[in-house]
Amino acid sequence: MTYPKPSFNAAIPVIPVASPPAKPPLLPELGRHAKACVSVGAPPVLTLLVLLVAWQALVGDSYAGLPSPKQVWLESKDLILHPFYDNGGVDKGLFWHVFTSLKRVGIGFSISAVCGVLLGVFVGSNRWAHRGLDPIFQVLRTVPPLAWLPISLAAFHQANPSALFVIFITAIWPIIINTAVGVRNIPSDYVNVARVLRLSPVEYFFKILLPATTPYIFTGLRIGIGMSWLAIVASEMLLGGVGIGFFIWDQYNASRIADIIVALAWVGMTGFFLDRLVALIGHFVSRGNAVS
Amino acid sequence: MAKAYLSIENVGVTFAKGAVRSEVLTGIDLKIEKGEFVSIIGHSGCGKSTLLNVVAGLTPVTTGAVILDKQEVNAPGPDRAVVFQNHSLLPWLSVRENVALAVDKVFGGTKSGAERRDWTLHNLELVKMTHALDKRPSEISGGMKQRVGIARALAMEPKVLLLDEPFGALDALTRAHLQDSVMEIHAALRNTVLMITHDVDEATLLSDRIVMMTNGPRACVGQVMDVPLARPRDRLAVAEHPTYVHARAAVIEFLYARRAA
Numbered sequence: 137m138t139y140p141k142p143s144f145n146a147a148i149p150v151i152p153v154a155s156p157p158a159k160p161p162l163l164p165e166l167g168r169h170a171k172a173c174v175s176v177g178a179p180p181v182l183t184l185l186v187l188l189v190a191w192q193a194l195v196g197d198s199y200a201g202l203p204s205p206k207q208v209w210l211e212s213k214d215l216i217l218h219p220f221y222d223n224g225g226v227d228k229g230l231f232w233h234v235f236t237s238l239k240r241v242g243i244g245f246s247i248s249a250v251c252g253v254l255l256g257v258f259v260g261s262n263r264w265a266h267r268g269l270d271p272i273f274q275v276l277r278t279v280p281p282l283a284w285l286p287i288s289l290a291a292f293h294q295a296n297p298s299a300l301f302v303i304f305i306t307a308i309w310p311i312i313i314n315t316a317v318g319v320r321n322i323p324s325d326y327v328n329v330a331r332v333l334r335l336s337p338v339e340y341f342f343k344i345l346l347p348a349t350t351p352y353i354f355t356g357l358r359i360g361i362g363m364s365w366l367a368i369v370a371s372e373m374l375l376g377g378v379g380i381g382f383f384i385w386d387q388y389n390a391s392r393i394a395d396i397i398v399a400l401a402w403v404g405m406t407g408f409f410l411d412r413l414v415a416l417i418g419h420f421v422s423r424g425n426a427v428s
Numbered sequence: 429m430a431k432a433y434l435s436i437e438n439v440g441v442t443f444a445k446g447a448v449r450s451e452v453l454t455g456i457d458l459k460i461e462k463g464e465f466v467s468i469i470g471h472s473g474c475g476k477s478t479l480l481n482v483v484a485g486l487t488p489v490t491t492g493a494v495i496l497d498k499q500e501v502n503a504p505g506p507d508r509a510v511v512f513q514n515h516s517l518l519p520w521l522s523v524r525e526n527v528a529l530a531v532d533k534v535f536g537g538t539k540s541g542a543e544r545r546d547w548t549l550h551n552l553e554l555v556k557m558t559h560a561l562d563k564r565p566s567e568i569s570g571g572m573k574q575r576v577g578i579a580r581a582l583a584m585e586p587k588v589l590l591l592d593e594p595f596g597a598l599d600a601l602t603r604a605h606l607q608d609s610v611m612e613i614h615a616a617l618r619n620t621v622l623m624i625t626h627d628v629d630e631a632t633l634l635s636d637r638i639v640m641m642t643n644g645p646r647a648c649v650g651q652v653m654d655v656p657l658a659r660p661r662d663r664l665a666v667a668e669h670p671t672y673v674h675a676r677a678a679v680i681e682f683l684y685a686r687r688a689a
Contacts, residue, residue, distance in 0.1 A: 323516070325512055325514065325516030328512065329512075331485075331503075331504040332504045332506060332508070332509060332584075333533045333584075334506065334533070347518070348520075350520075
């Protein structure tokens with residue numbers, strides 16, 4: 137299983153063809169940086185503007201179904217401008233809703249990361265474990281997050297542990313499967329080096345196995361964190377309380393569609409941020425040696 | 429009769445994959461004295477590397493035994509350090525760390541931390557790699573990686589140094605440099621070396637003896653030839669030397685003329 141990497145290669149800085157000779161030497165340098173920034177930042181901003189204009193043109197101000205961007209701004213200005221307010225209860229700014237959801241994801245995902253890597257190492261290094269467990273994992277990983285919710289509610293009887301379990305069970309499969317693939321793909325040369333050096337199993341685990349599988353593990357973690365963010369929003373919709381998922385459901389019941397759109401933007405940007413964060417950690421942990 | 433330092437006695441290796449059994453090596457007998465440099469040459473797929481892996485302990489024997497310094501080989505160990513064909517340095521460690529991993533493991537109980545650091549540096553000096561101590565394997569050339577691989581093997585102070593086609597993946601000029609380095613190191617340290625190669629010139633230039641293997645399956649030792657050239661050998665000087673020319677011709681004759689029939 138591989139993960140399509142979004143390509144974030146900075147555009148090649150545009151070199152000015154001929155800088156005017158009258159300018160001091162610092163300015164062309166600054167100009168080049170500015171141009172680089174513009175060439176990276178301008179396309180997404182322009183695309184966004186075009187989409188907003190198209191949206192406005194299609195929906196108009198009639199408010200038959202979806203609000204237009206202009207209406208979103210007018211109706212949800214407070215929500216957009218004040219993400220940090222807190223009036224107690226569930227009447228909080230979006231930052232606090234997202235923060236609560238992130239805490240849940242943080243706990244559930246951490247547990248599944250630890251369990252997933254350990255299980256993945258076990259499945260990857262033991263042929264019979266692989267034969268026995270891999271088919272089961274392959275089936276279970278296709279179960280949608282929300283399908284786990286009734287089972288987890290039946291098991292835990294409480295909203296919070298149920299939400300955590302759903303995150304855990306959603307995120308763990310890609311972590312297990314990718315870790316196992318990584319362990320099975322450790323080059324035999326590294327294994328031979330370990331054998332010639334007579335590394336103990338513990339030394340082998342920390343000095344060969346973990347570093348060699350780090351890129352695979354982080355591929356699994358990236359898929360896992362994305363899926364757990366999908367799961368949290370869905371499960372909070374059903375469970376209630378503070379959290380971005382519940383907020384969206386609450387606003388739907390209050391027919392405040394504009395607020396939902398603002399919340400969607402927060403959900404999307406948070407998911408993007410999580411993905412980049414895990415990728416960044418992976419980059420540093422594998423010391424830039426990522427193979428996949 | 430006194431036992432040889434490294435003795436390969438009637439070694440046979442059979443791989444079984446399901447019901448299919450393939451006999452790769454059969455009846456290999458070879459005695460190697462301390463300080464000797466022996467090459468094993470043969471066509472691709474004849475089982476040279478399998479033989480080296482048997483000596484390394486990475487591949488178990490089906491019949492026979494390997495005895496090194498009066499002890500039977502039945503598992504891999506640092507007394508039989510291997511320089512692998514594709515360097516097999518760990519890419520997440522720097523040059524220094526790759527060698528230090530071996531030094532710390534082998535001498536963790538006998539040398540102090542400072543002694544181990546010095547020993548690591550000393551071995552990297554032997555292969556002239558001290559200029560790239562903190563580079564990662566991906567940042568240095570193929571020849572340099574192989575030098576580090578040799579340093580890592582030497583640093584284990586092995587009883588026998590096993591070279592598995594160490595220069596096979598290198599260009600001719602780099603290969604010549606590394607061959608000279610290996611000869612210098614061998615002259616200085618007098619290690620016992622067993623080298624796998626398919627390069628006739630390499631075998632003739634470096635070896636005290638050349639072991640020629642027949643084609644597999646069921647490969648065995650076809651012929652063993654001494655190369656009685658004085659050391660140190662200079663590649664330019666020996667190229668015209670009658671002993672060298674004769675030895676080289678004999679190997680080529682064995683590999684191409686006799687096997688073609």
